[in-house]
Amino acid sequence: MDRQQPAPRPQPLVRRRFLGLVSAAAGLVAAEPLSRAWARSELTRSGDDPDALPPFERLHLPRLRSPAFTSNGAKVPVVVEMSHPMDPSHYIASISVMNERDPVPLKGVFHFTPLNGQVYLAFQIRMDQGASEISATAECSRHARWQSTRSITIPEGAGGCAGTAPPPGRTGPDEIGPPAIRIPQLIADGRISPDQTIDVQIKIKHPSRTGLVVREGTFVQASDPLYLNRMHVFYRDERISQFTMTSALSDNPLITFRLRAHGEGLLRVVLTNNRGQRFEATHLIHFS
């Protein structure tokens, strides 16, 4: 069963943990910006008009873009973007995307580092039919978690959560192909400049299936899922990002993130799937 549970497993409240929580609470009360951040992190804010937000919130609430209505639940484009600084002392450490009412609620957790330069993430997910509230939660290295939501409706019969994985070794429409790195700025402008923030697109031909089927109106795990579960990004031998994905990813995903080209060197992306297969793509970043 490939249902990712959003709620963390409860931990027993031992004495050390209790004291830690008390200290943390005292610290939060003393530090005004932090307490404000925690208060805000409990709120669910719609990202419809981020420009109307106060500067501090505008900086921390992820801008979540997805269609309000789409007739293809098997491939729903999601974009999360932030203008938050990516300094070593203050940066966005991760973005989580979720839809609570889907059979596979967690769509992915995407870890960033200051070397990314900017938080930008675009990928495609599977969603069930009906009205949903998709959420993006950003974790700031200083100011805790911030969540934006967006409403989306998939018409009846157009849900995309069910799907059977192809057997290993299959060729044809479901065959797996090696990934490739595409840099749109190189195609549009023919060059990359030092310290330019570039888009990095990962293209891969890879099916992503939940293994779920609908029986009597309920999702049932009928077979093993198949999906890309990890993506590690290395730039000049440093790991700059790590993405954890689920079977709620769409077939043949086009995954985009940003990178500050701070020097010439090799960009390397390593993907793995839940069958243990490994795929790699490289692209030499050089300035001209």
Next chain:
Amino acid sequence: MKRTRYVRTALGVFVGVLVLLATSSGDRALAHKEKHTPDQLKAFEDVFMEQVKIGDLLFHGDGATEKRLGVTLSKTGMACAMCHPFGSDNHPYEFPKFQEQMNKFATLRDMINWCIEKPNEGVKIDPDSDAMKALETYIIWSNKGSKLDPGRH
């Protein structure tokens, strides 16, 4: 005597036509070779690759290129490459053919417009537009080397 003259005249005309054909076809071949200098071939390639580049940007959902060409290929954020990485699985070499989704005999341009309207939920484009030519160029270039197989399913 009269018959011999006719035969000579006919023979002369025949030989003349043969000489004309031989020289004219030779000229044509020679002209064709001389027509395309390396500079010209480079210019043709540049024009072609510029269309591939524009098609590549459109295929991957580049908003600036869509705006410049006045087209809306998607209203949901979908892009052609989200279903067809590397331009794969679009089989341009099978067109024209009867296309089941459309229930009609379709060209590649018809199919591109179907994808724009249905999965991409965008606005159908003029089949003779610059955007369509660029998309078609990129798709065919992505499948370079494929064997033509029109009508196949």
